Amino acid sequence: MRSSGISLEVSDLSLTLEGRAILRGIAFSADAGDFICVVGRNGAGKSTLFKCIAGIYRNFSGAVGVGGRRLPSLGERDRARMIAYVPQSAPSNIPYTVREFMEMSRYSWRGVSSLADDARAVSEAFEMTDTGFLADRRMDSLSGGERQKVMIASAIAQETGIILMDEPTSYLDYAHQAETAEVMARVNVERGVTMLTVTHDVNMAVRLSRRIIAFSGGSVIWSGPPDEILDESLLRSIYGVSFEWYYSGAQCGGYPLLAPAQSKGVLLRV
Amino acid sequence: MKKYRVAVFLALSLLILILCPWLGAQAISPSDIWGGSALESRIFWQLRLPRVILAWCAGATFGVCGMVFQAIFRNPLAEPSILGVSSGAALGAAVAIRFGLGMGILGAAALQTSAFVGAMLSIGIISTLSRMVKGTKDATLLLAGVAISSLFTSLIMVFQYTGGAAETYSLLSWTMGGISAVGMKEGLSAVPSLAIVLAMALRFSTELDLMLFGDDIASTRGVAIERTRRILFIGISVAVAIVVSNCGPIAFLGLIAPHVARRIVGPRHMALSMFTALTGGGALLLCDTAARTIWAPADLPVGIIISFLGAPFFLWLLFGPKDR
Numbered sequence: 001m002r003s004s005g006i007s008l009e010v011s012d013l014s015l016t017l018e019g020r021a022i023l024r025g026i027a028f029s030a031d032a033g034d035f036i037c038v039v040g041r042n043g044a045g046k047s048t049l050f051k052c053i054a055g056i057y058r059n060f061s062g063a064v065g066v067g068g069r070r071l072p073s074l075g076e077r078d079r080a081r082m083i084a085y086v087p088q089s090a091p092s093n094i095p096y097t098v099r100e101f102m103e104m105s106r107y108s109w110r111g112v113s114s115l116a117d118d119a120r121a122v123s124e125a126f127e128m129t130d131t132g133f134l135a136d137r138r139m140d141s142l143s144g145g146e147r148q149k150v151m152i153a154s155a156i157a158q159e160t161g162i163i164l165m166d167e168p169t170s171y172l173d174y175a176h177q178a179e180t181a182e183v184m185a186r187v188n189v190e191r192g193v194t195m196l197t198v199t200h201d202v203n204m205a206v207r208l209s210r211r212i213i214a215f216s217g218g219s220v221i222w223s224g225p226p227d228e229i230l231d232e233s234l235l236r237s238i239y240g241v242s243f244e245w246y247y248s249g250a251q252c253g254g255y256p257l258l259a260p261a262q263s264k265g266v267l268l269r270v
Numbered sequence: 271m272k273k274y275r276v277a278v279f280l281a282l283s284l285l286i287l288i289l290c291p292w293l294g295a296q297a298i299s300p301s302d303i304w305g306g307s308a309l310e311s312r313i314f315w316q317l318r319l320p321r322v323i324l325a326w327c328a329g330a331t332f333g334v335c336g337m338v339f340q341a342i343f344r345n346p347l348a349e350p351s352i353l354g355v356s357s358g359a360a361l362g363a364a365v366a367i368r369f370g371l372g373m374g375i376l377g378a379a380a381l382q383t384s385a386f387v388g389a390m391l392s393i394g395i396i397s398t399l400s401r402m403v404k405g406t407k408d409a410t411l412l413l414a415g416v417a418i419s420s421l422f423t424s425l426i427m428v429f430q431y432t433g434g435a436a437e438t439y440s441l442l443s444w445t446m447g448g449i450s451a452v453g454m455k456e457g458l459s460a461v462p463s464l465a466i467v468l469a470m471a472l473r474f475s476t477e478l479d480l481m482l483f484g485d486d487i488a489s490t491r492g493v494a495i496e497r498t499r500r501i502l503f504i505g506i507s508v509a510v511a512i513v514v515s516n517c518g519p520i521a522f523l524g525l526i527a528p529h530v531a532r533r534i535v536g537p538r539h540m541a542l543s544m545f546t547a548l549t550g551g552g553a554l555l556l557c558d559t560a561a562r563t564i565w566a567p568a569d570l571p572v573g574i575i576i577s578f579l580g581a582p583f584f585l586w587l588l589f590g591p592k593d594r
Contacts (some may be wrong), residue, residue: 031348054490080492087486094483095537104480108492 005163320457333550336524349524362388
């Protein structure tokens with residue numbers, strides 16, 4: 001049993017934590033099967049937004065609609081069958097094996113899907129993420145990159161219609177970044193899962209997503225198709241730095257590669 | 271290797287249960303209890319066996335409570351007595367004893383209700399604090415528990431100091447932790463507490479497994495964190511209240527039993543709950559058997575033996591050879 005892509009609708013979402021307004025009137029929607037990247041600077045509220053949608057923060061005002069149902073009225077298990085969440089970092093001291101963790105991630109389907117279905121979901125997730133060779137390793141023996149891939153695999157095994165990933169590639173080396181991007185694209189295309197990803201990396205956002213939402217100071221300051229974000233003054237207003245543009249033609253899918261312009265003081269080797 | 275360990279462990283647990291009723295100041299042989307001399311038969315059925323059952327159930331309860339706390343608070347040092355829950359229950363029971371509520375027909379019920387209120391008070395304080403200090407060091411929670419525990423213990427001492435001689439003696443020997451049972455009714459008094467915590471631990475074993483990852487991952491996998499935690503807290507308070515009002519606050523078992531069991535069956539809470547119960551039950555039964563045998567006919571408070579053996583054993587667990 002598996003959810004197919006689910007639509008998401010966020011309207012007028014605000015959240016105040018310890019007297020500080022973290023999110024102010026966020027509104028956007030994602031169609032079933034969409035791929036949205038949320039970009040912005042540190043502390044802009046991207047991760048907090050994901051935690052609201054994932055059900056971790058529940059004291060927000062406004063509304064989150066998931067496949068036509070309102071979030072607070074959904075029970076935890078119903079929600080976990082619709083939305084999976086990959087945190088920015090996972091605890092490193094977990095004593096279970098990777099396979100045990102994958103099986104636990106089927107918790108919300110308990111009593112709904114058969115054991116055979118659970119086994120199939122786990123083995124498909126292993127296959128999609130190429131992590132089957134880690135199955136019998138203990139979680140606390142994994143490297144940071146391996147652990148991140150297992151977290152993504154477990155979200156896939158959860159077989160939800162929406163997957164939220166909070167900076168899935170930030171701790172990964174280049175090879176793992178590329179693999180992870182490919183996994184996200186495959187899950188989106190082959191299963192029709194609605195993907196939402198937080199990232200700093202505007203290059204990845206441009207190549208991967210169908211739509212980009214830019215955050216600043218707890219509000220959405222821009223949203224649109226990926227190629228429209230390639231505007232110097234827009235990028236500067238999002239990131240607070242200017243970018244240098246490198247055109248490399250077909251191998252980058254026709255998109256330019258952006259790198260933040262170095263201020264003179266940064267380059268130590270002159 | 272692991273299968274071998276499990277087999278040895280199960281054999282030992284069974285052996286302790288079978289042997290302990292026969293050990294003690296008065297030698298009793300199997301032939302005595304069936305129509306043998308009336309005295310030996312009475313000792314066995316009215317004193318020995320009830321006490322064995324009470325010790326085992328109380329130990330198993332403390333062990334499983336410790337295991338649940340360690341998972342909920344994600345802290346390997348959490349357990350009812352360190353977090354002040356046992357002393358909360360003890361304070362509740364002491365209030366009942368001091369003001370004479372523990373007497374009469376409703377005595378046992380009043381004692382346990384009062385102990386339950388005390389245990390819930392401690393858990394309420396601890397869980398509120400742990401929510402407030404979320405993200406700070408684990409040590410904060412334990413230190414808060416130590417503070418609550420010593421506050422409640424000092425209040426118990428006030429009762430001990432201001433009470434009459436008889437009350438003071440009964441309070442004092444009871445706070446040292448001791449197993450005593452006269453008759454089968456008292457012997458079975460800790461069975462409900464064990465049934466409650468074990469049923470809960472088994473029912474919520476996957477939830478406990480997932481809670482080890484922290485709230486974010488557990489809740490996004492579908493665990494109703496708040497509800498699960500509330501149910502477990504209430505169940506533990508009831509169980510600790512029952513056991514503490516019968517046997518006094520016995521420290522260390524809740525800490526040691528889960529750690530020993532983890533070495534034998536691993537960290538999954540389904541098997542771990544059962545093996546923790548076996549470890550806690552076996553350990554307390556063994557110590558209680560020693561308590562009533564070593565200085566026979568004198569009867570040492572078992573809490574003293576548990577602490578005496580438990581402390582070095584725990585240090586060995588912490589600093590001894592590690593194997594995975």
